[in-house]
Amino acid sequence: MRAPYLKTGLAAGFTLLASTHLSFALDADDFAKKFAAAYASQGANITYDGVSADGDTITLKDVDIEMPGEDDGLDLGDLTFNGVKEDGSGGYTAESFTNDEIKFSEDDNELTISDLKVENLRIPGEPGAESVDDIMWYDSATTGPIALTIEGQDVFKAARSTTTTKKSSDGSRMDFDARIDGLEIDLSDVKDAQAQQAINGMGYQTLSGDVVLNGHWAPETGEIALTEYALTLDDVGRLDMQFSISGYTLEFIKGLQQMQEQMAKQDDDGKSQQAMGLAMMGMMQQLTFNSLSVRFDDASLTNKVLDMVASRQGMSRDQMVQGLQGMMPLLLAQLQNPEFQKQVTEAVSLYLSDPKSIEITAQPEAPLPFASVAGSAMGAPQTLPQVLNVSVTANQ
Template sequence: MRIYSHMARTAAATAMVVSLGTFSSVAFALDTDDFATKVAAIGSQGGTKMTFGAIETNGDTIVLKSVRLAPGGEPPVELGDVSFEGVEEEDDGAYSVELVKFPDVDVTNEGDHLSIVDIEIGGLYVPETMTYDTLDNILFYESMSTGPLKITHKGEEVFSMSGIELEVNRADDDSTVGLTLNGTGLRADIKHIDDPKPRQMLNDLGYETLTGDLALDVNWDVESGTVKLNEYGLTLNDVGKLAVQLEISGYTMEFIQAMQQAQAAAAANPDPEAAQQAMGFAMLGMLQQLTFKSASIRFDDASVTEKALAYAGKQQGISGEQMRQAVKGMMPLMLGQLGIPSLQQQISAAANIYLDNPGNLTVSAKPAAPVAVPAIMGAGMGDPRALVDLLNVQVTAND
């Protein structure tokens, strides 16, 4: 995304006057109504309508007052006054914005309170028209961040995070796009879990609170449409880390354009049922373009396994070590219900290795050649067991 800096100012008084005069004329030339209309077009996608009450301008800062998002069929969301700083109009009618600042979220509903502060978007690009045929029409910003997030219930903190940071890294030649997200300082209070059974179990395992972090890392090859989810991970301290990886192809600019057109058509249809049906058919057609390359789910232990064995053994009146051996002994019987001998053997072998020395468990699927997504859906509906061979499912431990 292109971000243009303001005209440089010199220390000399005369040059400063000229500079400020030029800056004022540029700011005055901004077509605020045009800018606001194009920003609303970005916010009004996928059946959502963005509106605002008024526009205020101060130099190269534009404030949209009383911004509201109205998702189709859902109650509207009041965003308040949104400030766009460092607005510059480009030669093609597009706009670049250095920084977008949102008002803090402060919502209370039936004793539950949500607060999010310091919500910002950096490097916003507002295209001249929404055509979805270039990266400029689908990548609207370079970064997004928030300050602390907090959820309370009847005055007591239930969940919190220190903040979220997201960055979009676009290659100079537009060949690839990378996206990373980090959510730090996650904290959840166990005593507020509604279901008493898991709440008691977690307490017995020694967890009064759960703390950790979130991470997301995605790469997209624009021409081939290959999307690699390198990591979607949740790390919980003294528990473990759950990480998901995925690779698909066919997510091209043409696919995105078709999806946006289908969503726009559904949003314009006055009959919700007919719109939903048409959207379903459109999505089935678009899925024909996607192919599955690989996926994996991995868990890295950080002491929860030993705690769970000790807890389960206590319930049976035996030690954690005795429970370990009991689980290993029962494994063949439990797995026999799958009716897939090759997979049963893999799971049993991996479980034995893991239980003897808890390290990590991985379930992966990597077919010899990419498989069309509709073929996977058909196999899943016909005979789910066929997916094991179709996707080359593997189960391993302590890799």
């Protein structure tokens, strides 16, 4: 008598187990659609040829990114998402997604990115620009070697790149930093004869260095700031830019995306271009300028340039420097701003005499609307140094 009950119990248990497994199975199609929708909300169109799931691993086949106004998309190949889970609000999280090799080719140019890995990816259930929770986000992205080849020649290589992001618990601020290490630039095959002569004369056939970027974004105020954006090249120098603007809110981003879509649909004629230009000017009025700094720390570049130019002119470096210092007031007189002219002349003269560093900063007493800056630039350009509170310093 027990056998029928035992069979019935086993069958019921198996059915329950199977139905439970099915209820927790990932919806690969829904995941793929929401991943594509998240990209679309940020101004790009994702297409793919197929999607498959194996446990908590989802693979999108032959992924392609299309940007508004661009004829050709970027082929990313297959993307594999590992550790995928539903987040309970209609969205998904993934422990990582990877791609072994991405290649972008155009004519005789090819960019190759190896070993892409993005960790702790969050895909919103309803992507958009209403709040920070509607934006696709990740904790880190890394790559292995990167190479740019032009006509079969490797002109740019990097050993690795790293990007990390961190969002505050209340979503009021996002911090980001990025690095490109093991940078190599090959200038030995530059076609222009004069440029090649200059490169060879200064010994810059190959360059090595790194790139560092740090900054933050506050969505509510729209403040976006780069606290460091530095390119360092060995035996050349370090170029660092810092800036801060406000008004880059989620609402502004949404408006910008809509404008990009409209521009992609517009006819390529004068009236359409003029209308979109005016619309863009209107968008820019929502932004305010806070500060800007550009600094160059010399490692040998300036003296090598001075030596090379002086040699071509048949004079010594000191004679070249004295000549440039004498020309500065005449060149700057066109600015019609004696106070600023004096400041720039003194800074540049000091730098040329002893090249260490030179820095240009713009730090207005209060944030300035971009429209105000543009108005000064067009109406009274000689007042711009005072409007922006521009200063030029050397060797500090």
